[in-house]
Amino acid sequence: MNDNLKVSVCMITYGHENYIRQAIEGILMQDCNFEIELIISNDCSPDKTDVIIQGILKDHPRRSWIKYFNQNKNLGIMPNLFFALKQCSGKYVAMCEGDDFWITKDKLQKQVNILEADRGVGLVYSNVKQLIDKTGEFLELPARHVKNQSEVIPEMLKSKFVEFATTVFRKDVLDQVVLILKEELQNKVIGDTRIILETVFYSKLFYLNEVTTVYRILEGSASHPKEINKYIFALKDSYLCRKSFVLRNNLNTLWLSDFICNTNRGLINKAFIANKYSDVIKILKNILIIDIFKYCSWKIFRRKITMQIWAKLFLSLIGIGVLRQKLK
Numbered sequence: 001m002n003d004n005l006k007v008s009v010c011m012i013t014y015g016h017e018n019y020i021r022q023a024i025e026g027i028l029m030q031d032c033n034f035e036i037e038l039i040i041s042n043d044c045s046p047d048k049t050d051v052i053i054q055g056i057l058k059d060h061p062r063r064s065w066i067k068y069f070n071q072n073k074n075l076g077i078m079p080n081l082f083f084a085l086k087q088c089s090g091k092y093v094a095m096c097e098g099d100d101f102w103i104t105k106d107k108l109q110k111q112v113n114i115l116e117a118d119r120g121v122g123l124v125y126s127n128v129k130q131l132i133d134k135t136g137e138f139l140e141l142p143a144r145h146v147k148n149q150s151e152v153i154p155e156m157l158k159s160k161f162v163e164f165a166t167t168v169f170r171k172d173v174l175d176q177v178v179l180i181l182k183e184e185l186q187n188k189v190i191g192d193t194r195i196i197l198e199t200v201f202y203s204k205l206f207y208l209n210e211v212t213t214v215y216r217i218l219e220g221s222a223s224h225p226k227e228i229n230k231y232i233f234a235l236k237d238s239y240l241c242r243k244s245f246v247l248r249n250n251l252n253t254l255w256l257s258d259f260i261c262n263t264n265r266g267l268i269n270k271a272f273i274a275n276k277y278s279d280v281i282k283i284l285k286n287i288l289i290i291d292i293f294k295y296c297s298w299k300i301f302r303r304k305i306t307m308q309i310w311a312k313l314f315l316s317l318i319g320i321g322v323l324r325q326k327l328k
Contacts, residue, residue, distance in 0.1 A: 005034035005116075007108055007168070008088035012080045013040065013098025017047040019216065021056065026102035028062040032109045038066045040098075041084040044074040049098070078185045085178060093169045095192075099216045100165035107212040111168040114206050122173035122203025123196065126166040126212040133218050145207035152205050153251065156197060157242050158258040162205075164192035166213045173203050184244060190237045197245045228279050231270060232286050239263045239288065243295075257297040260288050261304035272312040272321040280316050 009027050013020055027038050042049055050070050057063050067087060075083065085093070092115055094108060111124040130139040144161035146152045155161065177198040185191055225231045242259055264287050271283040292301065315321050
C-alpha cells in the first residue's frame with residue numbers, strides 16, 4: 001500500500017434508507033493500493049438511514065474506512081456538502097451521493113492512476129448507466145466525452161455530460177473551486193454542474209471509458225422534482241449556473257445559446273402538459289425572453305425553437321393543453 005496517498009470519498013445523504021447500504025458497499029469494495037476514507041454526512045434523515053449506517057459501522061470488516069457524521073438538525077443540500085468536503089483530508093476527492101452506487105472494484109484505482117500520471121488533470125470521470133427507480137429499468141447511455149480540451153466548456157454548457165457520482169477531483173483544485181462558488185451555491189439546487197464547470201476552467205478533464213457507476217433517477221428528488229415551483233426553480237438554476245459561470249470568467253456568451261433554447265423548450269413542454277391553467281401561466285412567465293436577445297445565436301434559435309414548440313406555446317396560452325390533459 002502507498003502510505004503517502006489517501007483518497008477521500010464524499011457522501012452526503014438524506015432519506016436514503018432504501019439505497020444507502022448499496023452506496024456504501026460500492027465504496028468499501030474498492031481494491032486499491034492507497035488509503036481510502038469514506039466521509040458520510042447524514043443530513044438529519046427522517047427515516048432509517050442512520051440505523052442502517054450504524055449497522056454497517058458495527059459489522060462491516062472495512063468499517064474503519066468510514067468517518068460518519070449524523071447532523072442533529074437539517075442543514076440543507078449545499079451546507080451539508082460543504083460540511084462533508086471540509087472533513088475530506090485526501091489528496092483526491094471522489095463523489096458519491098447516498099442514492100447512487102459504484103459497480104466496479106477498480107474504479108478509484110484507475111482514476112487515481114490517471115491523476116497521479118498528469119498533474120494538469122483536475123478531474124477524472126467515467127461513463128455511467130441510469131436506474132429508473134420507479135420501474136427498476138437500467139438505461140445504457142452512450143459514452144459522452146470531448147477529445148479536444150478547448151471544446152470541453154462549450155459542450156458542457158450545451159448539456160451536462162459528467163455525472164457527479166463518477167468523478168474524482170484533485171483536492172487542491174476542488175478547494176479553490178468551492179471557495180469561489182461558496183456564496184453563489186447558497187440556497188441553490190444545482191451544485192454539481194457549477195463545481196464541474198469551474199473545475200474544468202482551471203484544469204484538464206479526463207474521461208475513463210468504462211461504466212463504473214449507476215446514477216439513480218428518483219421522482220421528486222431535488223434534481224427531478226414533480227412540484228411545479230420546484231421544477232421551475234431547478235430548470236432555471238441549471239441555466240443560471242451556466243450564465244454566471246460564463247459572465248464571471250468572461251467567456252463567449254453565445255456558448256449559452258443551446259441551453260437558453262433548451263430551457264425554454266423545457267418550460268413550454270411542461271406548460272403544455274400542465275393540468276391547471278394557473279400552472280401554465282406560472283411556467284410560461286419564466287421563459288428566458290431577454291436572454292434570447294442578449295446571448296442567443298439566431299441560427300441556433302431557429303434550429304431549436306421549431307414550429308412544434310411554437311404550436312405548443314400557442315396552444316398552452318389559449319388553454320388547449322390543459323383541456324387535452326383533462327380529456328385524458
